[in-house]
Amino acid sequence: MAVNQSPAWQKLSDLAKSGIADKHMQSWFSEDPARADRYAIELDEIFLDYSKNRIDDKVLAGLLDLANQQDLSNWIMRLVTGEIVNDTEQRPALHSALRAVTGSGVTGYAAEVQLDVESQFTKMAQIVNKIRAGHWRGYSGKPITDVVNIGVGGSDLGPLMVTHALQVQQSPVRLHFISSIDGTQTSNLLTTLNQETTLFVLASKSFTTIDTLSNAETAKDWLEERIERSQTLMAQHFIGVSTRPDKMSEWGIPTENQLLFWDWVGGRYSMWSAIGFPIALKVGMKGFFQMLEGANLMDEHFATAPLAQNIPVIMGLVDVWNINFLDIHAKAILPYDARLKYLPSYFEQLVMESNGKSVNRAGEKVSYKTCPILWGEVGPNAQHAFYQLLHQGTQAVMSDFIVPVERDDFEQHSGAEKDASLHKQHHLALANCFAQSRVLMLGDAAIPASLKASYDSPFKHYAGNQPSNTIMLKTLSAKTLGMLVALYEHKTFVESVIWEINPFDQWGVELGKLIAKETYACLAEGVSVDSFDASTQALMKRVK
Numbered sequence: 442m443a444v445n446q447s448p449a450w451q452k453l454s455d456l457a458k459s460g461i462a463d464k465h466m467q468s469w470f471s472e473d474p475a476r477a478d479r480y481a482i483e484l485d486e487i488f489l490d491y492s493k494n495r496i497d498d499k500v501l502a503g504l505l506d507l508a509n510q511q512d513l514s515n516w517i518m519r520l521v522t523g524e525i526v527n528d529t530e531q532r533p534a535l536h537s538a539l540r541a542v543t544g545s546g547v548t549g550y551a552a553e554v555q556l557d558v559e560s561q562f563t564k565m566a567q568i569v570n571k572i573r574a575g576h577w578r579g580y581s582g583k584p585i586t587d588v589v590n591i592g593v594g595g596s597d598l599g600p601l602m603v604t605h606a607l608q609v610q611q612s613p614v615r616l617h618f619i620s621s622i623d624g625t626q627t628s629n630l631l632t633t634l635n636q637e638t639t640l641f642v643l644a645s646k647s648f649t650t651i652d653t654l655s656n657a658e659t660a661k662d663w664l665e666e667r668i669e670r671s672q673t674l675m676a677q678h679f680i681g682v683s684t685r686p687d688k689m690s691e692w693g694i695p696t697e698n699q700l701l702f703w704d705w706v707g708g709r710y711s712m713w714s715a716i717g718f719p720i721a722l723k724v725g726m727k728g729f730f731q732m733l734e735g736a737n738l739m740d741e742h743f744a745t746a747p748l749a750q751n752i753p754v755i756m757g758l759v760d761v762w763n764i765n766f767l768d769i770h771a772k773a774i775l776p777y778d779a780r781l782k783y784l785p786s787y788f789e790q791l792v793m794e795s796n797g798k799s800v801n802r803a804g805e806k807v808s809y810k811t812c813p814i815l816w817g818e819v820g821p822n823a824q825h826a827f828y829q830l831l832h833q834g835t836q837a838v839m840s841d842f843i844v845p846v847e848r849d850d851f852e853q854h855s856g857a858e859k860d861a862s863l864h865k866q867h868h869l870a871l872a873n874c875f876a877q878s879r880v881l882m883l884g885d886a887a888i889p890a891s892l893k894a895s896y897d898s899p900f901k902h903y904a905g906n907q908p909s910n911t912i913m914l915k916t917l918s919a920k921t922l923g924m925l926v927a928l929y930e931h932k933t934f935v936e937s938v939i940w941e942i943n944p945f946d947q948w949g950v951e952l953g954k955l956i957a958k959e960t961y962a963c964l965a966e967g968v969s970v971d972s973f974d975a976s977t978q979a980l981m982k983r984v985k
């Protein structure tokens with residue numbers, strides 16, 4: 442039976458139709474003064490307020506029934522112990538094993554892989570420490586000053602996002618990221634770098650991704666302008682991170698410079714593996730492990746907390762309610778801290794590449810909505826861009842506000858006066874964050890009485906009732922970032938269990954890659970385009 446025909450789903454559907462879907466959140470708050478306390482969960486340095494959602498106790502009970510009906514607790518166990526949960530590729534999805542503490546009681550395949558994980562972290566630590574200490578030398582004997590990560594998707598976004606978020610920590614080397622296939626980033630960056638002191642990290646799970654390999658070739662050509670011996674070039678200027686040692690060797694990367702991970706680590710779940718190499722360069726292995734510890738804290742919570750008190754479970758279920766019963770199909774990620782600039786892009790891949798699917802695990806087309814369109818931006822900037830649509834558009838949108846309570850990075854900036862004005866700016870950011878979620882929830886009811894008359898216009902009407910979560914981090918640190926990302930990974934898994942889809946494959950992106958290859962052959966090698974559609978033919982003829 443499809444999940445949307447099941448008793449638990451039907452009950453939720455009836456609840457939504459019984460008036461709840463049309464009820465304004467404002468009335469729930471006035472009816473229940475304890476609502477904000479009751480619909481909140483705290484775990485260590487992370488706090489979730491989910492009270493600004495169109496839910497009540499009946500809805501929550503119904504969602505938990507749905508979770509039980511879908512055997513969620515069992516699925517969580519299957520995930521964290523390393524059973525094959527990625528069935529189309531016949532693999533476990535063991536990102537949690539990368540952050541499990543050895544001997545901490547993990548069982549199953551998750552325990553078996555621990556030695557492999559440790560040995561790669563040991564090798565990674567040796568390389569990281571050597572570079573950070575200035576002992577890794579380029580071809581002319583000078584220490585490396587610049588490290589360029591070449592990767593795309595999961596081999597780029599995690600390290601990019603985290604190193605930007607933890608920017609306050611001074612790295613002994615400058616870090617750069619190249620991802621896009623078009624060559625702009627590479628050509629711009631290379632003009633600013635010196636071959637003598639630049640090291641490239643080729644990060645690719647498959648080591649077949651054309652985007653990464655083409656940028657790598659350009660980097661190699663640039664090094665060859667100055668370095669004659671290919672052996673020197675490879676040994677001193679390239680490190681590879683992949684699941685494919687054979688392909689790294691074929692490309693010329695010596696074994697000593699190869700860091701491995703495994704097919705049971707999904708690309709978008711891989712920043713906890715050696716793919717996190719740039720993160721370790723930025724914050725040291727200690728900082729990298731603190732991020733893993735934060736994620737591990739969330740893993741343990743996910744695996745052991747009762748469903749009703751389980752942050753990823755509640756967030757996932759409330760999203761399911763919004764999507765499948767309130768017809769909301771867009772989600773905004775709104776961090777109120779510019780250090781989290783790349784978090785929305787990171788979550789776009791994590792969530793949409795995981796759950797942007799329309800067939801269930803049995804290969805049948807589903808007849809209900811799955812992943813919403815997810816996008817975002819640093820909140821204060823988004824206020825001056827797309828919040829107009831959130832407040833007055835015709836599109837229902839759910840939002841996640843993410844904000845640190847304290848800024849402990851400002852102390853790095855000298856001068857008490859500057860410090861005071863930066864703290865004032867932080868309070869402005871907090872105030873804006875709280876004000877926006879309040880207006881999205883209340884709508885016109887947020888207008889102060891003294892201003893009511895001047896807002897008496899259809900152009901100044903705010904419907905409100907747009908649901909949101911607020912996630913507060915004590916501070917933004919390697920640990921809280923680890924907790925936050927693991928939270929979203931698990932929340933995404935919870936949704937996939939309800940929708941009965943496999944969140945760990947990504948067949949949707951494969952065909953485009955194949956067709957791009959064929960198209961390239963036509964463009965670059967003059968292969969006939971006659972079999973293409975008229976629009977594509979016309980576009981290609983213009984290029985020719």
Ligand SMILES: O=P(O)(O)OC[C@H]1O[C@](O)(CO)[C@@H](O)[C@@H]1O
Binds near residue numbers: 593648653708794947
């Ligand atoms: O790490 P790789 O194998 O180069 O892949 C990069 C990215 O490409 C994808 O396969 C999608 O094209 C992602 O899932 C992955 O993170």
